[in-house]
């Protein structure tokens with residue numbers, strides 16, 4: 001087969017791989033998607049049993065316009081593919097002292113909520129100021145970080161060409177050298193409200209007291225553009241992407257684990273599957289975790305590009321444990337999304353991110369989707385999803401031993417702070433997902449849910465770039481690549497990888513003509 005008729009390969013059918021495949025096929029490339037598991041969607045998997053249906057991974061969808069742009073690449077309209085429902089309140093927040101605060105999208109209404117919740121603290125005004133700053137950071141992210149392959153400040157900012165007063169003011173607004181947690185507390189003078197605002201950065205599995213202030217943009221992305229639920233559950237998203245990919249001509253192979261990326265004459269030439277089959281390819285988008293792509297698939301001569309030395313290894317984001325609880329009676333006081341906050345944000349983050357140990361009193365995230373989508377549970381019941389962030393896997397973590405004890409800690413917390421006192425008696429179906437399961441099922445780094453940690457006041461916002469410089473023909477997509485984790489960002493990373501690949505192949509064809 002000549003090079004020009006060889007397909008491009010996408011390794012992995014997670015949301016990023018599917019977005020890359022749809023975009024590449026939409027641009028006219030022959031695409032083969034190779035997924036190790038028997039299902040598509042990666043972490044956006046679905047669990048069904050005894051009349052209950054659970055989204056196993058992501059439950060919160062923000063920035064649906066990213067998905068819209070991916071569908072548009074294949075000539076499809078998002079409204080024809082997905083029935084998206086906007087949720088408000090966005091989160092219901094619970095604390096040990098019995099206080100409850102609803103996070104709503106409208107800023108004026110939210111400021112009033114906070115003033116009632118923490119009277120006299122000024123936290124409402126502080127929240128408004130923080131969101132105004134977040135909106136600015138969101139705009140800057142759109143200009144400098146989004147929709148292009150970026151690995152460091154030099155990729156996004158050409159100081160000589162672009163440096164004018166407006167750019168300088170944008171750079172200053174990034175508040176380089178400041179942590180997100182620090183900036184939040186300068187604005188919001190109430191520990192509980194600050195804790196709520198910190199949690200936007202939990203979408204990227206990182207410590208607010210080590211993450212750069214620029215990640216404050218996430219608050220505006222959610223509050224202004226909303227939280228969305230696809231009717232049928234989050235699994236409807238990869239199902240729609242897979243449908244569009246196949247219709248656009250993508251050859252989808254499940255049960256196809258890639259064991260090696262091959263190179264010839266200094267560029268990607270083929271992939272080899274477990275079992276020995278080798279497929280010649282023009283280029284590869286890897287949706288496998290970036291570090292594991294380099295450690296396990298890339299030819300040895302190129303491995304040091306991502307991790308130049310043992311002291312410069314990447315840091316995984318946090319992991320998590322999920323309980324999927326089929327209840328015969330729903331809890332009416334829960335919102336679709338609720339957070340039950342820890343007693344002390346510093347103690348919690350110190351345990352998870354610094355010590356690498358379970359938080360003694362964790363924040364629990366709950367999804368109770370039956371109120372939006374009654375089909376997820378038998379009549380009157382609930383498919384309750386409980387997620388608790390944990391450290392990424394360390395050698396001494398043995399989840400077969402840790403799970404039972406931590407379940408008790410989590411259930412006690414839910415009883416104490418969120419009133420789920422009779423939770424055990426309502427459970428008629430139960431499954432769980434531990435960091436070890438996440439590590440094995442999705443082939444990630446140390447069980448990380450959200451790719452690489454966004455730690456470091458100056459460089460924490462940067463992830464490995466999508467276009468790889470030392471091995472032409474290799475592109476990275478997914479939570480451990482630019483622009484980072486979470487549904488909208490991984491979909492965007494798939495689009496960027498595909499767009500870069502498309503541009504490079506077109507440029508090569510033009511040069512050869």
Ligand SMILES: Cc1cc2nc3c(=O)[nH]c(=O)nc-3n(C[C@H](O)[C@H](O)[C@H](O)COP(=O)(O)OP(=O)(O)OC[C@H]3O[C@@H](n4cnc5c(N)ncnc54)[C@H](O)[C@@H]3O)c2cc1C
Nearest residue numbers: 012014015016036042043057058059060258478479486487
């Ligand atoms: C419990 C949990 C809750 C979450 N909650 C949210 C949320 O509410 N909102 C949100 O936005 N995000 C959330 N996330 C994060 C979000 O799910 C991820 O950022 C996103 O789904 C990652 O997509 P991905 O395509 O990068 O990777 P993955 O989903 O991990 O997909 C990678 C795919 O590549 C395949 N693969 C790997 N190696 C190979 C190989 N060698 N050969 C072939 N195939 C391979 C894997 O099998 C997998 O299917 C959550 C994640 C988890 C686990």
